[in-house]
Amino acid sequence: MVPYDKNWIDAAYQRTVRFTNLDPGTYSFQVKAANSDGVWSEEDVSLSFMIRRPWWQTSVAYVIYLISIGSLSYLLYRYLLNRQLEQQEAKRLKELDNVKTKLYTNISHEFRTPLTVISGMAEKIMENPKKWVMEGGNMIKRNSEYLLLLVNQILDLSKLESGALQIQYIQSDIVSFAQYLIQSFYTLAANKNIRIHFYAEEKEMILDFDPDKIQHIFTNLISNAIKYTPDGGDIYLDMRFGTRAEQQSSVHYFSSSSPLSPHASYLHIRIRDTGIGIPDDQLPQIFDRFYQVDDSSTRYGEGTGIGLALTKELVHMLDGEISVKSEVNKGTEFIVRLPVSNKAPQQTIVQDQVKAMVPARKTAREKKLKSTTPTPNSMPLALILEDNADVAKYLFSCLEDQYQLLWAKNGQEGIDMAFEIIPDIIISDVMMPEKDGFEVCQILKQDVRTSHIPIILLTAKADFESKLEGLRHGADAYLPKPFNPSELEVRLQKLIEIRRQMLQRYEQNPVGNIKIDNPEDEFLVTLNKIIQENLSDEHFGIQQLCLGIGMSRTQLHRKIKALTNKSTSLFIRSIKLNNARELLKTTQLNISEIAYSVGFSNPVYFTQVFTQEFGVPPSEMRK
Ligand code: ATP
Numbered sequence: 368m369v370p371y372d373k374n375w376i377d378a379a380y381q382r383t384v385r386f387t388n389l390d391p392g393t394y395s396f397q398v399k400a401a402n403s404d405g406v407w408s409e410e411d412v413s414l415s416f417m418i419r420r421p422w423w424q425t426s427v428a429y430v431i432y433l434i435s436i437g438s439l440s441y442l443l444y445r446y447l448l449n450r451q452l453e454q455q456e457a458k459r460l461k462e463l464d465n466v467k468t469k470l471y472t473n474i475s476h477e478f479r480t481p482l483t484v485i486s487g488m489a490e491k492i493m494e495n496p497k498k499w500v501m502e503g504g505n506m507i508k509r510n511s512e513y514l515l516l517l518v519n520q521i522l523d524l525s526k527l528e529s530g531a532l533q534i535q536y537i538q539s540d541i542v543s544f545a546q547y548l549i550q551s552f553y554t555l556a557a558n559k560n561i562r563i564h565f566y567a568e569e570k571e572m573i574l575d576f577d578p579d580k581i582q583h584i585f586t587n588l589i590s591n592a593i594k595y596t597p598d599g600g601d602i603y604l605d606m607r608f609g610t611r612a613e614q615q616s617s618v619h620y621f622s623s624s625s626p627l628s629p630h631a632s633y634l635h636i637r638i639r640d641t642g643i644g645i646p647d648d649q650l651p652q653i654f655d656r657f658y659q660v661d662d663s664s665t666r667y668g669e670g671t672g673i674g675l676a677l678t679k680e681l682v683h684m685l686d687g688e689i690s691v692k693s694e695v696n697k698g699t700e701f702i703v704r705l706p707v708s709n710k711a712p713q714q715t716i717v718q719d720q721v722k723a724m725v726p727a728r729k730t731a732r733e734k735k736l737k738s739t740t741p742t743p744n745s746m747p748l749a750l751i752l753e754d755n756a757d758v759a760k761y762l763f764s765c766l767e768d769q770y771q772l773l774w775a776k777n778g779q780e781g782i783d784m785a786f787e788i789i790p791d792i793i794i795s796d797v798m799m800p801e802k803d804g805f806e807v808c809q810i811l812k813q814d815v816r817t818s819h820i821p822i823i824l825l826t827a828k829a830d831f832e833s834k835l836e837g838l839r840h841g842a843d844a845y846l847p848k849p850f851n852p853s854e855l856e857v858r859l860q861k862l863i864e865i866r867r868q869m870l871q872r873y874e875q876n877p878v879g880n881i882k883i884d885n886p887e888d889e890f891l892v893t894l895n896k897i898i899q900e901n902l903s904d905e906h907f908g909i910q911q912l913c914l915g916i917g918m919s920r921t922q923l924h925r926k927i928k929a930l931t932n933k934s935t936s937l938f939i940r941s942i943k944l945n946n947a948r949e950l951l952k953t954t955q956l957n958i959s960e961i962a963y964s965v966g967f968s969n970p971v972y973f974t975q976v977f978t979q980e981f982g983v984p985p986s987e988m989r990k
């Protein structure tokens with residue numbers, strides 16, 4: 368069987384031979400035979416035949432296999448790709464969503480605050496035009512200007528993105544332009560005791576620039592520098608010519624690059640502050656829209672996080688680049704590099720044309736709000752914690768007829784003041800520097816000195832979650848901005864009233880509840896214990912009690928007064944007298960002995976105050 372087996376097979380006397388498992392192919396079967404005498408045939412007989420491939424091995428089949436494998440893997444690829452795209456899309460949407468949420472929270476906070484002042488002051492003016500028209504008008508103007516600034520910024524950003532913003536170069540002296548701009552920041556800086564130092568390489572630097580864009584860039588960078596630099600810091604601004612390649616050190620993060628050659632002439636504008644700085648890992652994000660390094664409610668300044676995004680876009684538009692270098696708690700340095708040319712029409716800029724859009728409402732800090740010096744026995748004492756001076760002022764105007772008012776500019780200051788003065792009620796903003804309203808609640812509610820003081824949170828964070836959070840931290844009420852002044856008044860009154868009712872039981876029972884169920888009981892029980900331990904000591908008095916409980920005289924006085932409506936000395940006396948009454952009822956000691964044992968050296972005086980307290984003389988009590 369050729370080609371399966373090329374050797375002859377001797378079939379002996381059989382006439383059959385078997386082949387199994389022949390592969391597909393063409394074969395030639397050859398036979399030789401011999402007769403009975405053993406004579407072999409001269410010619411071989413051969414039979415050719417073919418074994419066909421089974422259908423699944425045919426080339427058509429292979430083609431089909433190939434096609435199906437191909438299309439299958441293509442489908443799989445498509446599927447995976449789609450899934451990846453979907454995931455990316457989902458992630459992108461989520462990010463977009465985050466940005467949007469941030470935008471809404473920021474914007475609503477930034478809008479609500481000035482709106483509170485505007486609508487509130489408008490109402491005040493209508494109520495009493497004579498008294499309020501000047502001051503209210505000013506506040507309204509300032510706050511609406513701020514709103515306008517915000518809206519303009521947002522619009523500018525979207526205009527920039529859609530390419531609708533035009534550049535209008537003029538050729539002029541940028542040094543004097545910058546000086547004019549900086550001048551408009553002096554008041555703002557002076558309020559924070561910040562010095563602005565300006566240095567220009569040459570007295571005059573004539574070049575093409577777009578005043579409007581440069582103004583935006585300067586305003587944003589300088590107001591950031593002022594905003595993020597604590598009191599008493601310095602801001603350095605300098606301008607010089609250089610090339611693009613200069614000053615590129617590895618710490619710089621470049622947000623943009625420009626197509627011009629590294630050796631072309633560039634204007635370098637450097638703005639350096641000695642402020643809070645930006646952590647390294649946050650540097651790449653600060654140019655993003657709505658990004659704020661600290662977006663917690665204790666953040667340093669107000670703002671929406673648009674400033675730098677806008678600045679970056681503008682610098683790009685002018686074919687420049689902006690870079691930043693920063694060290695936490697040391698300071699931040701922004702460098703803007705702009706290509707220099709001298710082709711535009713010449714024009715001189717006069718000071719009047721330059722009006723930097725300094726966030727005006729912040730200058731309100733100039734006028735300090737007079738906190739009243741608390742006097743005893745008059746109107747309740749309310750402490751206002753609010754970082755925005757205009758809102759604080761507005762609150763003062765709403766409440767000054769019924770309360771003695773104190774103002775703290777941030778959470779920490781508020782906490783310190785609360786401990787020191789022990790006010791009757793606290794009105795607090797949520798978003799404040801240092802400590803936010805939630806922390807303030809938590810700290811004050813956990814301290815014996817202040818745990819009894821009702822706190823009302825007044826805030827632009829109007830969402831339900833924030834409200835819950837506020838209540839969870841122990842706030843007694845939560846009022847969203849802009850608020851209705853009468854609602855605020857009613858709330859305050861109610862809170863003070865409720866607290867009075869709650870505390871009435873202490874007036875009758877100054878010893879406090881033995882089964883301690885709140886910090887107030889605990890406080891009174893502790894006081895009682897200290898007094899009991901020194902019962903017979905006639906020299907025991909306010910001073911010793913203060914030492915024992917670890918509070919100052921005023922703190923103790925205000926806390927006891929708030930709880931029991933008694934002065935500290937009356938409080939001590941009434942506890943002593945309560946003890947005397949017990950002794951009268953349960954022992955046989957005579958009145959002088961009892962007087963001595965509760966720390967009265969003069970039995971006659973004892974009888975006198977006892978009668979005052981309980982309406983009956985001690986001798987009667989015994990019967
Ligand atoms: P806006 O400018 O819109 O009122 P903003 O100042 O918070 O709000 P950007 O100007 O975009 O927003 O700045 C983004 C963030 O970068 C700021 O929130 C701040 O955390 C940080 N930042 C900007 N400049 C400085 C600086 N000079 N020092 C420290 N941090 C800064």
Ligand code: MG
Nearest residue numbers: 591670674675
């Ligand atoms: Mg800013």
